[in-house]
Amino acid sequence: MKELDIKLNEHFGGKVVRKDLTKFVKGNAIVPIYVLEYLLGQYCATNDEETILQGVETVKNIISRNFVHRDEAQIIKSNVRERGSHRIIDKISVKLNDKQDQYEAFFANLGLNKIPISADVIREHQKLLSSGVWCILTLGYVMTDDRNATPWVIETIKPIQISISDLDEFKEGRTHFSKDEWMDVLLQTMGLNPDEFTFRSKLLQLTRLVPFVENNYNLIELGPKGTGKSHIFSELSPHGILISGGEVSKAKLFVNNSSGEIGLVGYWDVVAYDEFAGKSKTVDRGLVDIMKNYMANKSFSRGTQVYGASASMVFVGNTDHSVPYMLKHSNLFDALPKDYYDTAFLDRIHAYLPGWEVQKLRNEMFSSDYGFIVDYLAEILKELRKEDRTNEYSRYFELSDSITTRDKTAIIKTFAGLAKVIYPQGEVSQEDMKELLDFAIECRKRVKLQLQNMDETFEEVDFSYTIKETGERIEIDTLEVLEHLAPLKPIISEEINADVDSSPKVETKKEKVLASGQKIIRDNQTGISFKSLFGDYLVGATEIKLIDPYIRLPYQLRNFMEFAKLIAEKKDSDVEVKLHLVTSNNLDYIEGAREAFEQMTLSFESIGIIFTYEFDENIHDRSILLDNGWKILLGRGLDLWQKTGGWYDVNEYIQEKRLCKACEITIIKN
Secondary structure, three states, X not given: OOHHHHHHHHHOOOOEEEOOOHHHHHOOOOOOHHHHHHHHHHHOOOOOXXXXXXXXXXXXXXXXXXXXXXXXXXXXHHHHHHHOEEEEEEEEEEEEEOOOOEEEEEEOOOOOOOEEEOHHHHHHOHHHHXXXXXXXXXXXXXXXXXXXXXXXXXXXXXXXXXXXXXXXXXXXXXXXXXXXXXXXXHHHHXXXXXXXXXXXXXXXXXXXXXXXXXXXXXXXXXXXXXXXXOHHHHHOOOOEEEEEOOOOOHHHHOEOOOOOOEOHHHOOOEEXXXXXXXXXXXXXXXXXXXXXXXXXXXXXXXXXXXXXXXXXXXXXXXXXXXXXXXXXXXXXXXXXXOOOOOHHHHOOOOEEEEXXXXXXXXXXXXXXXXXXXXXXXXXXXXXXXXXXXXXXXXHOEEEOOOOOHHHHHHHXXXXXXXXXXXXXXXXXXXXXXXXXXXXXXXXXXXXXXXXXXXXXXXXXXXXXXEEOOOOOEEEOOOHHHHHHOOOOOOOOEEXXXXXXXXXXXXXXXXXXXXXXXEEEEOOOOOOOOHHHHXXXXXXXXXXXXXXXXXXXXXXXXXXXXXXXXXXXXXXXXOOOEEEEEEEOOOOOOHHHHHHHHHHHHHHHHOOOEEEEEEEOOOOOOOEEEEOOXXXXXXXXXXXXXXXXXXXXXXXXXXXXXXXXXXXXEEEEEO
């Protein structure tokens, strides 16, 4: 068991579970993960392997005996009749029959309708009145002489959720973890392997939790298929509901005028719209108008009455085109249905999560380590909704005066939500707070830039802030604009050389002039290659020394081969270049690395590179020393990029298509 798992079990014993257990117990049951982890939490919330194995078998038996499969509904009914009662797991919704003056339950999988249920149960669990809640219940069968009466009786019922959670205990437990450890714990809770994610990629995933901790928070995420956009909203919490974007009406979402029954926003903390994009989709324009008012004012009116609610709205969908195409030919809202392609509606969005930055989920990206029982975390997140941390940033920072009230509200709600998720204990340093504020501003600026593109009446906004302590002004840009509309500028400048006697008709010659400088690369940035970073500085060098402690894993060896290829491209064909590598290694990798380097030695000779290497366990810095007078300081060495999807991923072969890790490259005259 790794150190973080031990620490998690130590401080949150009984509230964590190993995340790979759900696949062992799920079988063919179509049931959310929070239902499975609720059961696993009863029997497997431990790090004792024998107890876990016994618990998994117990849960498998419970699912086998009690979960209602639709195609086995008649068998379950027969078991209830023959035994008199039977414990089942099913999704239950309840409606009021005002003619009979009684509440009636509807069973999603068992297929039973209009089964009387106690009003006391409804008063305790009002969410049953919405579109359905997973429950564990004992269903009885009592035949009476009254042929009009149903024989089915709900003897006991318990919605699957932990009703008691100690927020103070949770906050105290958080104090034992660093920021990075805590973010990893949350990713593992979501079923993800944090080792496969950069800091920014983790932040993107955790932003999906903000609607669960912030009231009336409006989030949109558009991107490619297969990145897990909707998973969290259907599987993580019993307080969120995922609906198809085309399967919602005014009555279902807000209030039914004929019955006066409140819709989904009255019962759920988060209402998420799956498959929200699609230009050809037809949408009720009246629904869009009500949503605009609700998203702006937290209220809605149907008929003569005004209602209020606190449900957050989340919109997830797939994009139709690449980001460069959308930025050049349309905008990042291009894929939305016509009626939602409305600047007044979109201006209510607090944050636009760049789904194109989220990598498609691969097997190695899923976790088999420990995380919170998701139902436990869901209750904690619900408790955190009661806290207000929107003004916390103002202790250190002051937003630009040109930021409108709506923009400011969006920024501080995203900031506050992330602060609750990552720092629930309330202690946040200025540096950590800056990370969240930068990201929150970027998420809102992404919305505003697209609105300005769609409607020229939207004025430009200065999305900057000032650090109170130093007076330094920080301006925030969105990553896709830096990549595609304002790409990383080369340090190299161009000078015009012209003969003094030349006439205006004579063309002048431009020469590249190399200069010292620094390039800052952000997490998830694309368009970066060795050639664009420092290719021109290799010209004329005949002796090159690369110092990089981490040239051992397959992708690191690939990067080194690509570096050698660039050297070959930049040297004259009749010149030999000496390339010396200084790296470190350990017993697990050293033999494999030595074998790879020996093969490279022979291979590089054919392209005019004389390759030598040495192992030095004491090196830490990463740099390239060139005998032409330049020194390149590499923040991460050659390890600039995140992992690709493997041999069949085009990113494996094109450096510019790979997602970067955050780092700095500094070039100085040696």
